[in-house]
Amino acid sequence: MSIDLKTVKHISKLARISIDDEKANKLKGDLNNIFEFIEKLNELNTDNVQALTSIAETTLRFRKDEIKSENIREKILKNSPEENKDFFVVPKVVE
Amino acid sequence: MSDITSQSLFELTSNIKEKKLSSGEITKAFIDRAEKSKKLNVYVTDNFEKAIDQSKKFDSNPNFDLKLPGIPIAVKDLFCTNGVRTTAGSKILNNFVPTYESTVTQNLWSQGAILLGKLNCDEFAMGSSNETSFFGNVQNPVGENLVPGGSSGGSSAAVAANLTPVTIGTDTGGSIRQPASFTGTVGLKPTYGSCSRYGIVAFASSLDQAGPMTKNVRDCSMLLEVISSFDQKDSTSIDYKRNCYSKELSKDIKGKKIGIPKEYRVDNMPDEIEQLWKNGISYAKDCGAEIIDISLPHTNYALPTYYIVAPAEASSNLARYDGVKYGFRSPGQNLIEMYEKTRSEGFGDEVKRRIMIGTYVLSSGYYDAYYLKAQKVRQLIKKDFDDAFSKVDAILTPSTPSSAFKIGEKTNDPVSMYLNDIFTVPINLAGLPGISIPAGKDKNNYPLGLQVIGKPFDEQNILNISYALEDKINFKNDISDWWLSE
Numbered sequence: 001m002s003i004d005l006k007t008v009k010h011i012s013k014l015a016r017i018s019i020d021d022e023k024a025n026k027l028k029g030d031l032n033n034i035f036e037f038i039e040k041l042n043e044l045n046t047d048n049v050q051a052l053t054s055i056a057e058t059t060l061r062f063r064k065d066e067i068k069s070e071n072i073r074e075k076i077l078k079n080s081p082e083e084n085k086d087f088f089v090v091p092k093v094v095e
Numbered sequence: 096m097s098d099i100t101s102q103s104l105f106e107l108t109s110n111i112k113e114k115k116l117s118s119g120e121i122t123k124a125f126i127d128r129a130e131k132s133k134k135l136n137v138y139v140t141d142n143f144e145k146a147i148d149q150s151k152k153f154d155s156n157p158n159f160d161l162k163l164p165g166i167p168i169a170v171k172d173l174f175c176t177n178g179v180r181t182t183a184g185s186k187i188l189n190n191f192v193p194t195y196e197s198t199v200t201q202n203l204w205s206q207g208a209i210l211l212g213k214l215n216c217d218e219f220a221m222g223s224s225n226e227t228s229f230f231g232n233v234q235n236p237v238g239e240n241l242v243p244g245g246s247s248g249g250s251s252a253a254v255a256a257n258l259t260p261v262t263i264g265t266d267t268g269g270s271i272r273q274p275a276s277f278t279g280t281v282g283l284k285p286t287y288g289s290c291s292r293y294g295i296v297a298f299a300s301s302l303d304q305a306g307p308m309t310k311n312v313r314d315c316s317m318l319l320e321v322i323s324s325f326d327q328k329d330s331t332s333i334d335y336k337r338n339c340y341s342k343e344l345s346k347d348i349k350g351k352k353i354g355i356p357k358e359y360r361v362d363n364m365p366d367e368i369e370q371l372w373k374n375g376i377s378y379a380k381d382c383g384a385e386i387i388d389i390s391l392p393h394t395n396y397a398l399p400t401y402y403i404v405a406p407a408e409a410s411s412n413l414a415r416y417d418g419v420k421y422g423f424r425s426p427g428q429n430l431i432e433m434y435e436k437t438r439s440e441g442f443g444d445e446v447k448r449r450i451m452i453g454t455y456v457l458s459s460g461y462y463d464a465y466y467l468k469a470q471k472v473r474q475l476i477k478k479d480f481d482d483a484f485s486k487v488d489a490i491l492t493p494s495t496p497s498s499a500f501k502i503g504e505k506t507n508d509p510v511s512m513y514l515n516d517i518f519t520v521p522i523n524l525a526g527l528p529g530i531s532i533p534a535g536k537d538k539n540n541y542p543l544g545l546q547v548i549g550k551p552f553d554e555q556n557i558l559n560i561s562y563a564l565e566d567k568i569n570f571k572n573d574i575s576d577w578w579l580s581e
Contacts, residue, residue, distance in 0.1 A: 014458060015451055016417070016434040016435050017435060017438045017442065018436060018439040019439065027447075030448055030509055031448070033510050034402060034510060034513075037402070039399075040395070040396065041469065044393075044475070046471035049471040051467055051470035051471050052470050053470065054301070055302075055526035056288045056331045058288070063327065075194040079192060079194075079421035080420055081419075081423070082424070088420055090430055091426075091427060091428065091429050091432075091433055092429070093430050
């Protein structure tokens with residue numbers, strides 16, 4: 001199986017990374033090389049193997065639902081790319 | 096007394112406690128050397144001014160009960176540091192100044208350490224040579240135009256070049272152990288769940304671990320003791336009793352069973368690595384360890400598994416970089432265009448490649464064939480180790496299939512770059528602890544490392560085995576300071 005240019009463009013759309021045709025062609029080559037290498041896994045029969053979903057053999061802990069930090073609005077907004085006292089600013093979404 | 100910057104953490108700590116050196120003297124010595132070492136490009140951001148102030152503050156009211164009393168330490172730029180820029184080696188975080196501190200670095204400061212600065216690394220820790228960093232490649236102090244390994248390349252170079260007494264890196268597929276091997280230093284990846292991931296820029300959450308990078312095994316035990324802790328803020332942090340690793344450090348490994356996996360003898364492996372491994376085995380025997388041949392049959396499937404699992408997790412983790420709340424933003428006519436331009440201009444080629452792989456293997460119609468398949472093979476790889484550890488106490492392998500290579504040598508061939516991690520990746524997939532120690536040199540006089548792999552939470556055992564081997568190996572790095580400027 002090989003990845004064609006259309007698929008590369010589709011993935012880039014899903015990943016929200018715009019790429020031009022030259023980059024897409026280069027990526028097509030790279031991805032095909034990498035997937036050729038990955039296909040090795042098909043040598044293995046894994047029909048009766050359970051997928052490993054967590055490497056840490058613990059169950060997730062519960063904690064009390066309580067507020068631990070207050071008045072952190074300023075901290076949260078501190079690194080926002082466009083300055084505004086109270087909100088994150090993005091291009092207009094609703095027409 | 097030897098030159099300050101060449102002293103080990105153990106020596107510096109002793110000298111501070113015995114009042115032979117002050118924190119101010121030590122901090123200044125490291126800063127002076129850094130000013131003359133710009134050619135290595137280890138720092139992304141320095142914290143020198145504040146470090147001097149903090150060292151003076153320590154000296155005016157010293158607390159010698161702390162484990163890192165007034166010791167200046169530079170850390171990989173993947174750890175969020177409150178008020179100090181944290182870039183993860185990426186343009187997309189070029190202007191990011193965290194308002195919180197990672198747990199692991201907080202543990203350092205709580206024990207008296209002082210932040211010297213933030214060390215260069217591959218972008219989002221994706222790379223094996225430090226060449227994917229937005230801030231340029233790092234020079235390996237071992238030789239000019241050699242890569243220092245990656246992704247913790249600034250960290251390994253800084254330790255080898257005496258620019259920090261010790262450092263911490265992160266390891267997702269070998270990013271501590273491979274650069275340690277390339278620079279003749281010691282690097283340990285702890286058991287998954289040993290060190291908190293809170294405040295570390297995430298790459299692949301089921302694989303990432305922070306760990307110590309040091310000049311020797313004793314320093315490594317001292318630093319692990321400080322950074323390993325249970326943390327409520329990381330849901331996969333594990334609550335278990337941690338050792339006083341440095342106190343319990345011992346060269347007595349008599350009767351320890353050490354496994355030698357035949358699958359780690361790969362095609363085209365240089366003879367000198369084979370020889371290095373044989374030497375390691377004979378040293379272990381000299382120390383009274385029992386050598387047992389073992390098999391880890393799925394070793395060859397570890398890298399392909401890793402290159403599904405890690406990019407899949409990365410593509411999810413890196414979805415947060417959209418130019419909305421923090422980091423770099425490229426303006427667009429609408430929201431979608433802003434996302435696409437921000438991510439296109441903000442990420443480098445390797446990161447984009449991995450996001451694309453991850454997005455593809457998780458996309459509709461391919462999930463079962465790739466991601467689920469990889470999770471199943473990961474189970475088989477873990478089972479290999481479980482079976483082996485029913486017979487042995489630890490496993491000894493080479494750390495890398497080659498020594499450090501030239502800058503630019505592998506940048507155009509992603510797969511050949513990925514092969515660097517062939518001996519380190521299986522350990523992350525299985526969540527085990529592994530340490531690389533310098534064990535010899537190749538024909539060019541470049542360092543080579545051996546890796547000791549342990550059972551989960553058995554860091555003490557691999558430290559002890561490494562400590563015993565280190566003594567027999569008696570490695571000397573002989574770095575010439577070729578990069579120093581006036």
